[in-house]
Amino acid sequence: MFQLGWFGNLTAPEWTASPTxxxxxxxxxxxxxxxxYIDQARNLERAGFDFLMLEDSLMVPDMYRGNSEMALKHARYAPKLDPVVAASMLAYATEHIGIICTASTTFYNPFQLARQFATLDHLTRGRIGWNMVTSSEDRAAQNFGMDKLPEHDLRYEMADEFKRAAEALWDSWDEDAITASPETGYYADYTKVHRADFEGRFYKTRGPLNVPRSPQHYPVYCQAGGSPKGRDFAAKHTDLILNIPNGPEEMKAFRDDIRKRAEGFGRNPDDIKIFFVILPLIGETEEHAREIQDEWNGRKETNFEINMSHFEATQEIDMSVFDPDKPLPADVTTNGHQSTLENTKRAWGDKTIREAASGGRISSLPLVGTAETVADEMEAVMEYVGGDGFLIYNQPMSRHYISTITDALSPALRRRGLIRSGFKHQLLRDNLRDPA
Ligand SMILES: Cc1cc2nc3c(=O)[nH]c(=O)nc-3n(C[C@H](O)[C@H](O)[C@H](O)COP(=O)(O)O)c2cc1C
Structure with a gap:
């Protein structure tokens, strides 16, 4: 058995016909x-998804050729709604599915974040998660009054302290602080509501929080770092990790590495679930699925532009300065997603930028076939890797693609007993650790 998550973007759904x-x-x-997005969340819940993860970034990219044309033409990273705000609406529309919101430890403030996530944990009745990102763009830093993004490893140190500050605030209400006693007339017992008095290198907050303790106390912690510093952060702090290794061997190696690091931090590795990003192409027949794949690979110009827009948004690399008919120079670096860049360099090898960026899709496995054959392949790979789950992704999203997953792939997985058929627990953390 394994678990399913959904990589959600609060961006524009499909506006033109596409392979999927x-x-x-x-x-x-x-x-x-x-x-x-309400329809999407309800479909995913019905189809046995454990959670919907809402990614986020905080800028309109404009690095490629020095303007925002590519970013806005393909609308992958902008425009975009704020997931923390949208989550409360999705919470009201659903009962069981977890809702994980991305929020930046580099730009947000611990008190504001602790208050928002405690509120969301109440509103979801214990189904909220926090995708802790350190963010990766100078452009976003400039939107928050900084000149540039703090250095990569320093951002992880800030994130570590940010989380401790938020936890000090979440700890400020004892579990039994609210008495709401008709006899005494007291609502809350002031001796059970404490100041946080957190003072670190980067953050300082007094507390107490003005939101009472929430059902999960702390949100489910999610993270997607891939660099050594990022892996340590994830192994030390999280319930859930997202990653895109290339193929079963890398998936297994990544999972084994995280579990070993978690043990090193004195944690039970089974408390950490790793979700691998996939983009299955599902057809009504094998031939139909291959046609979808051919169409995808055939739109070379679009793929190239989308890749360029991906580089400018996540790594702030203006690829237009390189000769597209030569390989990506080995000495390119980023203060953004470092592991993403390293993975790209490895995957692209000696291919020219044009050749490499004109095909493919972001997915840990190729997965092209009918719902039945893709379900078989997912089962075999997960057995080899050892667990835990897949994070399904596509962009732009469409009702049609959602349906191929929720009404074709999910039922095929469920018939094999591979995914949950219901939710045993109320809290997201409990459901993650104990799939029904
Ligand atoms: C599946 C996945 C989802 C991610 N979602 C976001 C996101 O929503 N916002 C963000 O700023 N970064 C996001 N990231 C980037 C990670 O938080 C991290 O910065 C990146 O993987 C690079 O990690 P590294 O710097 O440790 O190599 C995501 C990464 C992955 C693999």
Whole structure:
């Protein structure tokens, strides 16, 4: 048995026919009212997904050729809604599925974040998670009044302290602080509500928080760092890790490495679930699935532009300064997603930038076939890797693609007893650790 998560973007759904969706709907202009995302969340819950992870970034990219044309043409990273705000609406529309919101430890403030996530944990009745990101863009830093992003490893030190500050605030209400006693007339017992008095190198907060202790006390901690510093952070602090290794061997190596690091931090590695990003291409027949794949690989110009936009957004690398008919120079570095860049260099090898960036899709496994054959492959790979789950992704999203997953792949997995058929617990953390 394994678990499913959904990599959600609060960005524009499909506005033109694509290999994974032949239909054009009016979602592309209506998505900002959130209803598309409510339908998505309900479908995922019905289909046995453990959680919906809402990614986030905080800028309109404009590195490629020095303007925002590529970013806005393909709308991968902007425009985008704020997941923390949207989560409360999704919470009201669902009962069981976990909702994980991305929030930056580099730009946000611990008191504000602790208050928002405690509120969301109440509103979801214990289904909230926090994707802790250190962020990766000077452009975002400039939106928050800084000149540039702090250095990569320093951001992880800040994140470590940020989390401790937030926890000091979440600890400030004892479990039994609220008495709401008709007899005494007291609502809360002031001796059970404490100041946090947190003072670190980067953050200082007095407390107490003005939100009472929430059902999970701390949100489910999620992280996606891949560098050595990022892996340590994730192994030390998280319940859930997202990663995109290339193929079963790398998946297994990544999982083994994290579990070993977790043990080194005195943790039970079974308390950490690792989700591998996949983008399955599901057809009605094998031939249909291969046609979808061929169409995907055939739109070389679009793939190239989307890749360029990916580089500028996540690594702040302007790829237009390199000759596209030569390989990516080995000495390119980033203060953004370092492991992403290293993975790209390894995957691209000696290929020219144009050749490498014109094909492919981001996925730990190729997964092309009918729901039945893809389900078989997922089962075999997960058995080899040892656990824990897959994070399904596509962008732009469409109702059609959601349906191929929730109405074809999920039922095929469920028939094999591979994914949950219900939710045993109320809290996201409990459901993650104990899949039904
Ligand atoms: C599946 C996945 C989802 C991610 N989601 C976000 C996100 O929403 N926002 C963000 O700023 N970074 C996101 N990241 C980036 C990570 O937080 C991290 O910065 C990146 O993987 C590089 O880690 P490293 O610097 O330790 O190599 C994501 C990464 C992965 C693999």
């Amino acid at each position: 969706s032949p239909y054009v709907t009016d979602d592309a202009t209506n998505w900002m009212d959130g209803r598309f």
